[in-house]
Amino acid sequence: MTSLALQMNTNDPAFWVLVVVAVSFFTIAVAMIFMAVYVSRAVKAVNRLEQKLEPLIEKLTFVSEQSKQIAVQGKEIAEQFNAVAGHLSTATMHVSESLAIIKSEVSELKEIVSHTAVEARDKVDLVSRTIDRTHRQVTTTTDFIQEKVIEPAREVAAIMSGFRRGLEVLLAPAPKPINTIYGEDEMFIG
Numbered sequence: 001m002t003s004l005a006l007q008m009n010t011n012d013p014a015f016w017v018l019v020v021v022a023v024s025f026f027t028i029a030v031a032m033i034f035m036a037v038y039v040s041r042a043v044k045a046v047n048r049l050e051q052k053l054e055p056l057i058e059k060l061t062f063v064s065e066q067s068k069q070i071a072v073q074g075k076e077i078a079e080q081f082n083a084v085a086g087h088l089s090t091a092t093m094h095v096s097e098s099l100a101i102i103k104s105e106v107s108e109l110k111e112i113v114s115h116t117a118v119e120a121r122d123k124v125d126l127v128s129r130t131i132d133r134t135h136r137q138v139t140t141t142t143d144f145i146q147e148k149v150i151e152p153a154r155e156v157a158a159i160m161s162g163f164r165r166g167l168e169v170l171l172a173p174a175p176k177p178i179n180t181i182y183g184e185d186e187m188f189i190g
Helices: 013-171
Strands: none
Touching: none
């Protein structure tokens, strides 16, 4: 028995349709084999890539979790920073108010010091004039006492000394004659 397919006439269009269908099936089968090989290779490549990317994905997951923690900490820090900024703002306001008070006090102190300096300068000038006047008066008094008291007293003392010597000479005992013998005490000139 011969098969039916082999009994077909080559001039029959069904034969050629059948040949085209067979060639198409064969081409499809070869194409599917090639696709299966390529898909298998692609699957292997994807598996290798997945194995290589798996640690990276784990690391990315870990980094993502850490990033979330950092974001939470950053939010807490931002809240604390806002609180600190509020405190600094209050402190700055108080410092500004204190500086204003200090400026007014310093200006008052400057006025007091300026007034005190003027008063002190006036008092120093007064004391200086008083010392100069007192020095002139002491010098004048000293010159006056020298001229009117000390010099006349010196002259009077000199006159009195001369007068006393004169009296001593006049009232002195008469000298012994030269030819007399003197005792030892009388020989002493003193």
